[in-house]
Amino acid sequence: MYKIFLSRLRQGHRTNHYPGETPSLPERLRGLPILDAGHCLEGCRACAEDCPTEAIELSPIPRIDLGQCLFCTACTEACPTGAIRFSQEHRLAARTRADLLLESGRAFKLAEALEVKARSLFGRSLKLRVVSAGGCNGCEVDVNVLSTIGWDLGRFGIQIVASPRHADAVLICGPITKNMELATRKTLDATPDPKLVIAVGACAISGGPFLCQEEQLGGCGGAGIPVDLYIPGCPPHPLTILDGLLRLLGKSGG
Amino acid sequence: MKPFAILANGQALPLAAIPVLEFAKFRRAVIQGVSEDLRLACLCADRSLAGYAVLADEAAHEFRVLRTTFPPVFPSLTPECSQAHLFERELAEQWGLVPEGHPWFKPLRFHPPWSGKDAWQRDAIEPGVMDFYRVEGEAIHEVAVGPVHAGVIEPGHFRFQCHGEQVFHLEIALGYQHRGIERALEGGPYKLTVKMMETAAGDTTIGHAWASALALEALSGTRVPARADWIRAIALELERVANHTGDLGALSGDVGFLPTASYCGRLRGDWLNLTAQLCGSRLGRDLVKPGGTRFDLEPARIADLLLRMEEMARDTANAVELLFATPSVLARFEGIGKLDPHMAKEVGLVGPAARACGRLGDVRIDFPYGPYSDSELPSTVEETGDIAARARVRWAEIQASVAFLRGALDALAELPAGPVSAVCGALAPEHLALGVVEGWRGEVVHLAITNADGRLCRYKVVDPSFHNWTGLAIAMRGEEISDFPLCNKSFNLSYCGFDL
Ligand code: SF4
Numbered sequence: 035m036y037k038i039f040l041s042r043l044r045q046g047h048r049t050n051h052y053p054g055e056t057p058s059l060p061e062r063l064r065g066l067p068i069l070d071a072g073h074c075l076e077g078c079r080a081c082a083e084d085c086p087t088e089a090i091e092l093s094p095i096p097r098i099d100l101g102q103c104l105f106c107t108a109c110t111e112a113c114p115t116g117a118i119r120f121s122q123e124h125r126l127a128a129r130t131r132a133d134l135l136l137e138s139g140r141a142f143k144l145a146e147a148l149e150v151k152a153r154s155l156f157g158r159s160l161k162l163r164v165v166s167a168g169g170c171n172g173c174e175v176d177v178n179v180l181s182t183i184g185w186d187l188g189r190f191g192i193q194i195v196a197s198p199r200h201a202d203a204v205l206i207c208g209p210i211t212k213n214m215e216l217a218t219r220k221t222l223d224a225t226p227d228p229k230l231v232i233a234v235g236a237c238a239i240s241g242g243p244f245l246c247q248e249e250q251l252g253g254c255g256g257a258g259i260p261v262d263l264y265i266p267g268c269p270p271h272p273l274t275i276l277d278g279l280l281r282l283l284g285k286s287g288g
Numbered sequence: 289m290k291p292f293a294i295l296a297n298g299q300a301l302p303l304a305a306i307p308v309l310e311f312a313k314f315r316r317a318v319i320q321g322v323s324e325d326l327r328l329a330c331l332c333a334d335r336s337l338a339g340y341a342v343l344a345d346e347a348a349h350e351f352r353v354l355r356t357t358f359p360p361v362f363p364s365l366t367p368e369c370s371q372a373h374l375f376e377r378e379l380a381e382q383w384g385l386v387p388e389g390h391p392w393f394k395p396l397r398f399h400p401p402w403s404g405k406d407a408w409q410r411d412a413i414e415p416g417v418m419d420f421y422r423v424e425g426e427a428i429h430e431v432a433v434g435p436v437h438a439g440v441i442e443p444g445h446f447r448f449q450c451h452g453e454q455v456f457h458l459e460i461a462l463g464y465q466h467r468g469i470e471r472a473l474e475g476g477p478y479k480l481t482v483k484m485m486e487t488a489a490g491d492t493t494i495g496h497a498w499a500s501a502l503a504l505e506a507l508s509g510t511r512v513p514a515r516a517d518w519i520r521a522i523a524l525e526l527e528r529v530a531n532h533t534g535d536l537g538a539l540s541g542d543v544g545f546l547p548t549a550s551y552c553g554r555l556r557g558d559w560l561n562l563t564a565q566l567c568g569s570r571l572g573r574d575l576v577k578p579g580g581t582r583f584d585l586e587p588a589r590i591a592d593l594l595l596r597m598e599e600m601a602r603d604t605a606n607a608v609e610l611l612f613a614t615p616s617v618l619a620r621f622e623g624i625g626k627l628d629p630h631m632a633k634e635v636g637l638v639g640p641a642a643r644a645c646g647r648l649g650d651v652r653i654d655f656p657y658g659p660y661s662d663s664e665l666p667s668t669v670e671e672t673g674d675i676a677a678r679a680r681v682r683w684a685e686i687q688a689s690v691a692f693l694r695g696a697l698d699a700l701a702e703l704p705a706g707p708v709s710a711v712c713g714a715l716a717p718e719h720l721a722l723g724v725v726e727g728w729r730g731e732v733v734h735l736a737i738t739n740a741d742g743r744l745c746r747y748k749v750v751d752p753s754f755h756n757w758t759g760l761a762i763a764m765r766g767e768e769i770s771d772f773p774l775c776n777k778s779f780n781l782s783y784c785g786f787d788l
Contacts, residue, residue: 037610037613038547038610038614041547041551041606041607041610042547044603044606045547045551045554045603045606045607048554060561060564060565060568061565061568062564062565062566062567062568062583063564063568063569064568064569084479085479086478086479086480086482086483087480087483104483104573105573105574106483106573106574107574108479164439164440165436166440166441166442166443166465167443168443168464168465168466168467168784169465169487169490169784170486170487170488170489170490170784171442171489171490171491171782171783171784172487172490172491172493172571172573173490174440174441174442174490175490175491175560175570175571176570177440178440179553179556179557179560181440181553182550182553182554182556182557183550183551183553183554184553184554184557184558185557194439194440196438196439197438208465209467211464211465211466211467212399212415213397213398213399213415213463213464213465213466214415214435214443214464214465216415217435217436217443217464221436242487243480243483243484243486243487244467244468244472244484244487246472246480247467247468247472248468249399249466249467249468249471250467250468268483268487268573269490269571271570272557272570
């Protein structure tokens with residue numbers, strides 16, 4: 035008992051103060067890309083050619099689909115003029131698929147809060163049922179960490195629950211493999227309406243690194259599951275996920 | 289002439305140097321090898337049904353590679369060599385081969401065959417639909433769990449045959465995470481190859497990426513700069529420490545001992561944050577690439593890492609020692625979920641789970657790669673084979689990894705500045721290469737074979753979980769079903785690593 039008490043003192047209080055204060059992020063974190071089409075050379079296709087997921091469309095200047103992007107920076111390495119860079123900006127969540135298309139000279143449209151009625155339903159208490167539908171368990175790692183004392187998701191009224199019957203929202207990770215399709219749909223059906231769907235990670239949005247595979251459906255997009263919140267990344271940083279959830283509930287403060 | 293070729297870790301061989309055995313001879317040689325205490329690390333076939341077996345000879349520090357052509361129907365190896373049981377089910381599912389006399393002949397991952405029909409002539413394939421083993425009797429009941437579980441975990445289906453609380457038998461059906469990774473690698477390497485390797489099992493990003501890099505570098509004859517080797521090893525050990533710390537926390541959470549559960553939960557995140565200092569990603573994404581690494585560690589970053597690591601190592605020791613000093617926790621760990629060394633050998637158990645039942649074996653020691661050739665790692669063997677032993681092995685490995693990290697960061701600081709990657713060029717045609725890494729769950733095997741054009745014609749991945757899920761099922765025999773979550777956590781196996 036004495037030892038437990040001493041250890042409690044040693045371990046101290048460790049919950050970060052987000053969103054009041056942003057915890058320090060790793061210097062090499064790859065957040066929101068910055069496109070500067072003014073630098074693009076005529077006829078250059080280097081970025082699009084090196085992108086492993088074909089997330090870049092040239093028309094003729096590059097446009098990045100953050101729902102497909104793995105933040106691997108192959109495009110940055112390929113670009114001869116530095117027209118694509120990655121900032122440390124961790125806020126990446128969006129409400130629509132179209133908002134995930136990043137264009138040069140257009141500000142990225144971050145997720146807006148739910149409408150007043152939905153917010154009055156979910157704003158103070160949002161129960162999440164997580165479905166892991168065929169990814170690599172990476173997004174799950176970064177969702178899971180939000181429940182630890184370092185993040186304490188509960189302080190925002192957000193909680194991960196065991197049964198879809200108790201859930202307000204289904205959080206999907208993974209590209210939805212064919213083998214997980216039935217289970218994913220059943221979980222969605224078992225969640226009472228009105229419900230929200232949150233797609234976490236490139237897989238759940240578009241299929242991610244597996245987008246060409248016949249064994250999967252191409253995430254919520256390919257499976258035709260309507261999504262209320264998209265959180266891009268491979269996997270997204272926990273702060274990106276938390277920011278997305280808080281934005282949806284109108285609690286982000288910034 | 290020997291019926292096999294000898295291969296070192298991270299080495300390539302021309303296919304012509306591996307004798308092609310008639311199947312009966314191949315079968316005998318594999319069974320003979322395993323009976324002499326070698327371990328079947330890999331067994332697979334390519335599109336032409338050319339068969340390959342890799343036997344790990346830990347005592348001699350080398351691998352034996354055997355080659356054959358599979359007949360469509362062949363006498364199963366499993367009755368005489370149980371380590372082959374899942375590999376044979378895989379062959380039946382991928383290529384429709386029929387291992388006659390296989391005692392437990394069922395699908396594995398529930399996907400369509402790569403060509404033709406599978407061994408069960410299935411047309412429609414439904415996940416988890418197979419002939420589960422059933423215990424009959426009036427007082428017997430069956431408990432089915434999953435694929436969706438009550439937590440943030442991957443999908444899998446578990447069937448327990450119970451007598452009251454007691455589990456007579458557990459059967460595990462996986463495949464829900466099957467993304468077709470091996471099939472996608474055929475004809476590669478492609479732009480997505482490195483990503484697929486990193487996401488084979490996301491919590492083992494470094495382990496898989498390094499194993500794959502070893503194989504591809506061997507095939508292309510690339511020499512990796514020493515700096516890159518050290519950086520890879522630093523990342524691999526950080527991955528190990530983060531996961532072991534998280535698992536010790538999860539184990540204490542499952543027995544209701546909240547102090548260690550909460551501290552370790554936080555600490556796992558902090559260890560992952562150290563990996564993010566290397567490359568920006570907590571899981572080590574985009575750090576390892578064939579040829580080297582994509583990031584260097586400059587002196588200031590090394591000094592900062594050392595500082596943070598020492599602080600976290602102290603907090604981790606404090607949290608974990610609390611666990612082992614609490615008798616009520618140990619009472620829940622001791623004597624539960626036992627596996628004996630004999631059974632561990634039968635299933636071909638690897639990694640910490642095998643070391644917990646007295647079996648030596650660690651790729652870093654037996655088949656050293658990168659900087660492990662010149663490093664002394666302590667052996668972390670325990671004898672009791674129960675949950676307590678698996679927890680102790682994890683703790684011993686955390687300490688060993690921290691000691692290694694101290695030395696590795698110093699060694700890196702002393703190396704002259706220079707590049708951290710070399711160009712990994714074209715792959716040699718008609719060669720076979722092996723990349724094997726000790727991931728935090730155990731042996732990660734990547735076997736790469738090229739065709740006449742220097743493209744990959746077969747790329748086989750064996751995650752440690754491939755072997756170890758059977759270990760978990762057997763460890764549950766005779767136990768209370770309520771101990772399953774605890775026993776499961778003590779192994780903490782990968783679903784996606786198995787499913788690929
Ligand atoms: S960072 Fe995104 S857009 Fe750039 S190459 Fe990688 S996946 Fe493509």
